[in-house]
Amino acid sequence: MYRDVLVIGAGVLGLSSACHLKRKNPEKSVLVVDALGGPGRGNTAKSAGVFYNLHSSESNYLLADSTIDWLFHLQDDLGYDLDLAQHGYLYLLSESKYSMLRGLVSKMRRWGIDLRTYDKDELKRVMPDLVTEFGEEETELMGLDPVDVGLFGVKCGSVNTDALARSLEVDFLGLGGEVSYNTAVTSLILRPERRLDLPGEPFVWQDIQVVGAETERGEIEAETTVVAAGVWSERLLDPIGFDPLMRPKTRAIFVFKDPRLQGLLGVRGFSSLNTLPFTQIPEIRIYLKAELTEGSIWLGCADDFGRRYGLEDDPKPESGLYSNSIYPALVKYLPCFQDIRPVNMWAGQRAINRYDGVPVVAPAPGMIYVGSATGTGIMKCDALGRAVAALYADEEDVELFGGRRLKAASLGVETRGVEKEAFKI
């Protein structure tokens, strides 16, 4: 089977790439394959589904800020229902941690990011469930700093990742694209650029290129292969010696639904939604997200050093992670969680780019790799799909939704030119 473009992975990055490729090149045949049975069934489905324009790397800011605008365009102008909820992003910090972020905050404000601060008294008033002063021996022993400052980003919220993936699929199919699910790719196919048809090719002195993929349903040849397989990309890229600069880590999410959390879920004043913003307590490496469609609170663990790297097909939350590890510290800040146990939990994997925390969109002969970093692919999916289409068309600039631009080569590997991300979840 031959297609002009083969996209491996029907997550948000693969589908967004496929849409932009097909839209710009309607005459080309574009096929998306995925090992799973539908769009966004891999780690897209396991993510927290948040978006925020708070990034200290200008590349990340442009990728996310333009994609957020596009998400609202998709819902408000094109009529796709994405359950967008702009509840804001609240970062709860001690005075000493906040002082280290002052430079970043000024930079983000210069870019036009709407960023507010709450002092301790304001936090107490708007978020009565939050403990901002400990004054007890136990938290001292535990080494926990109290909360002095809340940093609040306005253009932040959550999106239904399943609806987003399905919308992208609808868009792509409407453009005349093809999708083949339950089609696991087993390897990429390498051939010499100039074939001699001799046994043993490719030889070490030949220039080689990717010419498609071997799948469980047979070989698919393609002029260009887009690898957008998320954490699974390394299974395809290691054998051909291409380093995507990303390694997978497991991140768990716990779901809480309890009348005792209604106060927290319904905090007023942060946004017109009058609900809990996406709230991060970096001191204990957790975040909370209001899931309005089900009236629940999601809690995620965002530890890094100490959490192993390694690909897992079916990751699970570590035994005791919530009850033994997170809980004792969580209830110090939010006593309303006392004695409440999660009603659901799961784990997904995210690809971590420890080097600079910025996505990679990099060409190799016959191939384009696209990978997000630190699990922020959903909020950058439109921009990254555009970057893939720009590389495909050999364009110097990526034109983002809304008209801003960035250099396509800056997201590459050898040609990389991005600022490191310092603002991490």
Next chain:
Amino acid sequence: MYRDVLVIGAGVLGLSSACHLKRKNPEKSVLVVDALGGPGRGNTAKSAGVFYNLHSSESNYLLADSTIDWLFHLQDDLGYDLDLAQHGYLYLLSESKYSMLRGLVSKMRRWGIDLRTYDKDELKRVMPDLVTEFGEEETELMGLDPVDVGLFGVKCGSVNTDALARSLEVDFLGLGGEVSYNTAVTSLILRPERRLDLPGEPFVWQDIQVVGAETERGEIEAETTVVAAGVWSERLLDPIGFDPLMRPKTRAIFVFKDPRLQGLLGVRGFSSLNTLPFTQIPEIRIYLKAELTEGSIWLGCADDFGRRYGLEDDPKPESGLYSNSIYPALVKYLPCFQDIRPVNMWAGQRAINRYDGVPVVAPAPGMIYVGSATGTGIMKCDALGRAVAALYADEEDVELFGGRRLKAASLGVETRGVEKEAFKI
């Protein structure tokens, strides 16, 4: 068992780090452990053992140039016999590939690198075995470009890696250091910085640190653990979630000893040694090295894209790599290899940093990782050992042999600040 500093790996990087740490901190106990039975028995022993100061990245240039000076100091002033042979480095290029390097060549000359060029006629004269014009259909079909230019670096040569590793060990033991061979490390030990002695520690909200290593001979606690285990480092670092920015690839070396190669081995005029320089033909991704102690020529394959990433404990040259893949192209440039088969061959692994091709010396709590990149650890070992000792002492600058300096943080991960290397083997 407790030591102030535990160094994992008795290759050149581990031993050099151990020497500099012990020399600067004589009151500290420093122990080097290695899974193998002696110094430099891992990939140090399998390397080509070349050094060169031709690097387009200023960091790489400083690391290598100062270490080369130190190698000569070690042999000429301190009396260690390292079989140093300054036979130069010859890079054979087509006119079109050379023109892409002109900018780099100018930059290197500005730094003071002694770099000469040979045109085709000069090459023919000094290296009569080399074919510089093909004019035949077969090479055309194969897509091989002829040689038009030779770029020659003077401060380049080879070193006996075994002698180097043993010299470093002698130096280290003389300083009062300890070495324990046949002591495989199975894992790094992580503990909270503030221990509560509760079951389940470390918890996600605790700051953690490396406090030593578990070995097959028992636990070794240490205030600081230096991870210098080369490609094996990932087995220790993946479980603690630290990304060294390096991945392993296998590289094969073939040895030739034949009267028909005497002319090539004995080319005159490049250096006072009147022997073959370290010669690279990037067009076919191979290099040659004269091994004067045994009158042989070593041939290495330096392919990259297409060559898989993956750790191997006992790598072997791929079957047919020389005879089917390298040979048909090699004899086009050097017909003297006609019908000659290697008398010996082996393979080693090198850690590739595809991002920037510059070594990494990076701290994490309780730990310092040191890794070279692209297999150039031997020619940078002294400088990298100094960088480890500078990080240990919390010094801002690394003072290199001879007095030049570079920022210690520039070789880190989060704090990285190096130029990318564009001049690759």
